[in-house]
Amino acid sequence: xxxxxxxxxxxxxxxxxxxxxxxxxxxxxxxxxxxxxxxxxxxxxxxxxxxxxxxxxxxxxxxxxxxxxxxxxxxxxxxxxxxxxxxxxxxxxxxxxxxxxxxxxxxxxxxxxxxxxxxxxxxxxxxxxxxxxxxxxxxxxxxxxxxxxxxxxxxxxxxxxxxxxxxxxxxxxxxxxxxxxxxxxxxxxxxxxxxxxxxxxxxxxxxxxxxxxxxxxxxxxxxxxxxxxxxxxxxxxxxxxxxxxxxxxxxxxxxxxxxxxxxxxxxxxxxxxxxxxxxxxxx
Numbered sequence: 001x002x003x004x005x006x007x008x009x010x011x012x013x014x015x016x017x018x019x020x021x022x023x024x025x026x027x028x029x030x031x032x033x034x035x036x037x038x039x040x041x042x043x044x045x046x047x048x049x050x051x052x053x054x055x056x057x058x059x060x061x062x063x064x065x066x067x068x069x070x071x072x073x074x075x076x077x078x079x080x081x082x083x084x085x086x087x088x089x090x091x092x093x094x095x096x097x098x099x100x101x102x103x104x105x106x107x108x109x110x111x112x113x114x115x116x117x118x119x120x121x122x123x124x125x126x127x128x129x130x131x132x133x134x135x136x137x138x139x140x141x142x143x144x145x146x147x148x149x150x151x152x153x154x155x156x157x158x159x160x161x162x163x164x165x166x167x168x169x170x171x172x173x174x175x176x177x178x179x180x181x182x183x184x185x186x187x188x189x190x191x192x193x194x195x196x197x198x199x200x201x202x203x204x205x206x207x208x209x210x211x212x213x214x215x216x217x218x219x220x221x222x223x224x225x226x227x228x229x230x231x232x233x234x235x236x237x238x239x240x241x242x243x244x245x246x247x248x249x250x251x252x253x254x255x256x257x258x259x260x261x262x263x264x265x266x267x268x269x270x271x272x273x274x275x276x277x278x279x280x281x282x283x
């Protein structure tokens with residue numbers, strides 16, 4: 001019997017965490033351990049999580065140390081053959097984990113998978129996997145489109161969104177560097193692109209599994225839009241500097257000319273964290 005480790009990071013998630021945990025414990029998985037890492041919530045999140053004791057392994061941080069750091073805390077303790085990373089604002093259908101697990105068992109080259117993410121209206125697609133464009137723009141496949149029959153077939157993706165991704169433990173072991181699975185410099189946002197890129201370089205592929213369905217509230221992190229914009233752009237540069245090969249220099253020049261320069265000029269006039277961004281993207 002395969003053991004599943006579920007890792008959930010919370011920060012002021014009282015509106016979502018009970019439903020999230022109810023969904024986890026409705027998966028019908030006998031051998032499962034569940035970690036909740038709380039990043040210094042000041043609402044009732046921790047109180048709600050403790051109601052699920054002793055089925056929960058709770059790790060409490062005194063402050064918000066970021067999605068990456070918190071995940072790594074739990075992953076260092078996880079003993080599962082497969083790892084499910086899960087956002088607190090995700091509601092899983094009861095067969096979500098079993099569908100992903102069954103897919104991985106018959107597709108040995110696949111090391112990371114995600115299901116069909118729908119928005120809370122249950123008809124609009126939130127994402128079918130991570131997508132990296134030729135100009136290195138980051139996005140979610142089919143985001144905002146209506147769910148139709150054409151999205152009921154499995155296909156290869158760049159990587160899974162860490163909001164509800166299942167990874168093989170062997171993949172996690174392969175890409176861990178200096179005890180970090182997720183690169184903690186990212187704090188949060190784009191970290192799953194980085195993990196997927198490293199896994200692909202290690203020979204793993206990622207797949208979309210349509211029979212596994214979940215619902216994503218989105219926008220529950222509580223961070224201001226200017227901070228998210230700063231992190232999104234900064235982390236994109238972290239991602240490219242870290243993972244691009246020399247053969248991609250031509251693509252990068254085009255991306256800088258037609259995408260990055262206009263975006264950076266705009267941010268200079270609209271985002272108060274622009275100076276911090278420019279000082280950090282040299283890293």
